Every structure is written in C-alpha cells, then in structure tokens.
Amino acid sequence: MNSHADLLIKNIGLLATPTGSVPKAGAAQGQIETHENVCVAMGGGVFLGVGSEEQLRSFVDADTAVLDAGGCLATPGLVDAHTHLVFGGWRQHELGLKLHGVPYLDILKSGGGILSTVRATRAASLDELVGKGVGLLHTMLEHGTTTCEAKSGYGLSTEEEKKQLLAIRKLDDIQPVDLVATFMGAHALPEEYSDDREGYVRLLIEQMIPLVAKERLAEFCDIFCETGVFSAEESRRILTAAREHGLKTKIHADEIDAIGGAVLAGELPTHSAEHLIAADDEGLAAMARGGTIAVVLPATSFYLGKPFARVQDMMSLGIPVAVASDFNPGSSPNLSLQLPMNLACYQYKMTPEQVLTAVTLNAAAAIGRAETVGTVEPGKKADLVLWDAPDLDFIFYRYGNNQVRTVVKNGTVMIERG
Ligand SMILES: N=CN[C@@H](CCC(=O)O)C(=O)O
Ligand SMILES: [Zn+2]
Numbered sequence: 001m002n003s004h005a006d007l008l009i010k011n012i013g014l015l016a017t018p019t020g021s022v023p024k025a026g027a028a029q030g031q032i033e034t035h036e037n038v039c040v041a042m043g044g045g046v047f048l049g050v051g052s053e054e055q056l057r058s059f060v061d062a063d064t065a066v067l068d069a070g071g072c073l074a075t076p077g078l079v080d081a082h083t084h085l086v087f088g089g090w091r092q093h094e095l096g097l098k099l100h101g102v103p104y105l106d107i108l109k110s111g112g113g114i115l116s117t118v119r120a121t122r123a124a125s126l127d128e129l130v131g132k133g134v135g136l137l138h139t140m141l142e143h144g145t146t147t148c149e150a151k152s153g154y155g156l157s158t159e160e161e162k163k164q165l166l167a168i169r170k171l172d173d174i175q176p177v178d179l180v181a182t183f184m185g186a187h188a189l190p191e192e193y194s195d196d197r198e199g200y201v202r203l204l205i206e207q208m209i210p211l212v213a214k215e216r217l218a219e220f221c222d223i224f225c226e227t228g229v230f231s232a233e234e235s236r237r238i239l240t241a242a243r244e245h246g247l248k249t250k251i252h253a254d255e256i257d258a259i260g261g262a263v264l265a266g267e268l269p270t271h272s273a274e275h276l277i278a279a280d281d282e283g284l285a286a287m288a289r290g291g292t293i294a295v296v297l298p299a300t301s302f303y304l305g306k307p308f309a310r311v312q313d314m315m316s317l318g319i320p321v322a323v324a325s326d327f328n329p330g331s332s333p334n335l336s337l338q339l340p341m342n343l344a345c346y347q348y349k350m351t352p353e354q355v356l357t358a359v360t361l362n363a364a365a366a367i368g369r370a371e372t373v374g375t376v377e378p379g380k381k382a383d384l385v386l387w388d389a390p391d392l393d394f395i396f397y398r399y400g401n402n403q404v405r406t407v408v409k410n411g412t413v414m415i416e417r418g
Helices: 028-029 095-098 104-109 114-121 124-141 158-174 197-214 231-245 261-267 281-289 298-304 311-316 337-348 350-357 361-366 392-397
Strands: 009-018 033-043 045-051 065-068 073-076 078-080 143-152 180-184 218-225 250-251 272-275 293-296 321-323 384-387 404-408 412-418
Touching: 009 350, 009 384, 028 311, 028 350, 033 078, 073 078, 073 392, 078 361, 095 104, 114 158, 124 143, 124 158, 124 404, 124 412, 158 180, 158 197, 180 197, 180 231, 180 272, 197 231, 218 231, 231 250, 231 261, 250 261, 250 321, 261 272, 261 281, 281 311, 293 311, 293 361, 298 337, 321 337, 321 350, 337 392, 350 361, 350 392
Parallel strands: 009 065, 009 073, 078 143, 143 180, 180 218, 218 250, 250 272, 272 293, 293 321
Antiparallel strands: 009 033, 033 045, 073 384, 384 404, 404 412
C-alpha cells in the first residue's frame, strides 16, 4: 500500500465508523467505532491511517494537502444500495391520483406507473439518459452518497434494457460516484406481452439474462415479486436462471402484499431482499436462515403512505439491515439518503449507530462492496463525509436540510459546501 498521504484531514471532532468487511446483524449492527479529535490520512485513493497528527506523521510530507475539519463529525461515504437511477421523464402527474387514494398497483394496472416510465425511457436516447444521470448523481454526491446501486427495469425489452445498462456503465466511467449495476428486466410485464406472461418470462430466461451475463452488463439480477407483477414461482424461475448465469440475485419482496417473496429470498437464498413492508413471520424467519440481507426503504413507505417495515423484528432475528433511498420516479423521487436515515431512526426506531451501519457497511455488503467501501479503515477506498454537525446524534436530530459539509471520494475533495 502507498505510504504517502496525498491528503490529511485534521481536527475531526468525532469520527464514527463501523468496522470490518462483513455485514453486521443483531447487537453488532449498533456497535461502531468512534475516535475523538483525530486525523485521517489518505493516499493513492485509499485510507492510510486514522490517528493523531503525531501517529500519522510518517505518511505526511511537504506535498501532502491538509484540510482542517474544524472539529466536525466525519463518517464513511454513504452507500445507496437500492436505486432506479436511469429513466426518462418524471411522474408528477400521478401525485393527484395518489392524493385521491388511487393505489400504486392500480395505477400500474391501468398502464401508468412503471409502464409510463417505460414509455418515457424507451423514447430517450442513451446520451439523454446519461446526461440526466450525471445531474442526479451530482445531487446524490452533494448529499454524501459516494457509491450507488443502479437498476435497469424501464426498458423491458432486450435492446431497451441493454440501453439502460450501457447508460449505467457510461455513468460509472464519467463521474465520481461508483455504480453497481443490477439487471431488472422483471420489473413489470411490458404492454406488448400483456396477453403472454409466459412469453416474457421465457424472453427473460432464454435471451435477456444470458446476454446480460455474457456482456457483463450487470452484477445483480432483481425482480418485482408482487401481486399483479411477478409471482413467487415466476420469481424463483427467473432468479434461478440468473444464478446459473453467474449473476447475484436480489428481490423486491412483499412490498405491498406478502406473496412469498421473503420466503423465496430466504430459500434460494438471494443476496438481498428489498422493501419487505408486508413480510410476515415466515418470510423473516426464512431470510434469517438463508443469511439474506434486508434492504429497507423508509422513504417509499413515507411517500406511498404505507406501513414501515418490521426492522426491530429483523434485527432481533439477526438479519443484517441496510437502509437505501429507492430513488425512482414513482414511489420515491428523493435522491438524498439523509431523509431515509432520519425516517429509519424515527419510524423503525433504529439508533443513530444502527442506521450509520445500515447506510455504510451493510449497504456496501448488500451490493457486494464491503471489501472496498463502507468503513474508514486502512486499505478501503478513501470515501469520507464531513458533516455540519458536532456528533452523530445531531444529523439524526436535524432533518430536512442537507447537513453535508464536505465529500471526499477516492481521496479527492469533490464537494465543499459553505
Ligand atoms: N416497486 C417497484 N419498483 C420501484 C418503483 C418503480 C416505479 O414506481 O417506477 C420501487 O422499488 O419502489
Ligand atoms: Zn426498487
């Protein structure tokens, strides 16, 4: 490892970070490390050390840039483990329907919802999707997100899904936030297959998944297992095929109705299961047995006016919990992880320490990146957030404004706010 510090951040009032490279569950989820009045040295894009100026002196020379944190809080860069980042258009026209009580799945059934975003995404060029994505990712970075998962799922044909995945690849190349791509061709039944469910399932299994795997367009395969979308049995077939082609698996499980998604997640097992608002005891027990990571999405419960997932039960069962934004144009049009962090604290009753683990180490584990990001430890990517806050409680106590002061990505200061 490089021993020259390109950057030394000194005068950090409190550094709060989970430790290690495996997801934390149960009591361990809340056990983080804290360092008071500390410095962090980084070089070659990775953390070199945490300690006093004296302890880090060997890394520092005349070429080392020095940043004074002014006594504020520092945490690892945030990891957003669940987003639908790349899409055409928005869906503000659905707000009125929502306010009049039209259920989310009814909007989809009548050809709106996800299907309306499919039409807008198909109409957009790859360059347009990339251009829009750059702006969205910059906003995420301003709010502290340094690594982000991004799903396809608004193309719903081989060519259009590939366009979305190529947009994600291009975005990963041209802007600082690291992206992890997930193929989600099973996000909805496309309109042209409305009379041929089996035909679309076979297209996914026989053509789309093999292509995604062969061209390494995505690392994960996800599916919307829900009433009127894909059944648990269809999800089993599709995710099994994905696994046979070397893709890791995720599942949108029991978001609105418990139709066996969480049970399937635990049985396969999938790497992670998402939403889980309606997951029942059987589903949670299966996930605990299978070692599946729960990715819960409180901003979606908030926006859709749904109950909040049973996170206390998940933690009691020893399921590692990650919290993500679910950024998408329909059920969570919010780019900041800070709102879900606040909601996780207020609604799931998670402690600030548990939530910090949920948006750093556990989120990194949910997208296969726990070896490289999610904690401030030597050898990990030097992704760090300095907060406009003196301690960890403060960022959970305040809400509604961006509390990020500085964002460091791969050892370089990318964002400096006032
Ligand atoms: N629930 C399924 N998919 C997304 C919403 C997509 C949309 O409404 O466009 C989610 O995770 O919330
Ligand atoms: Zn989602």
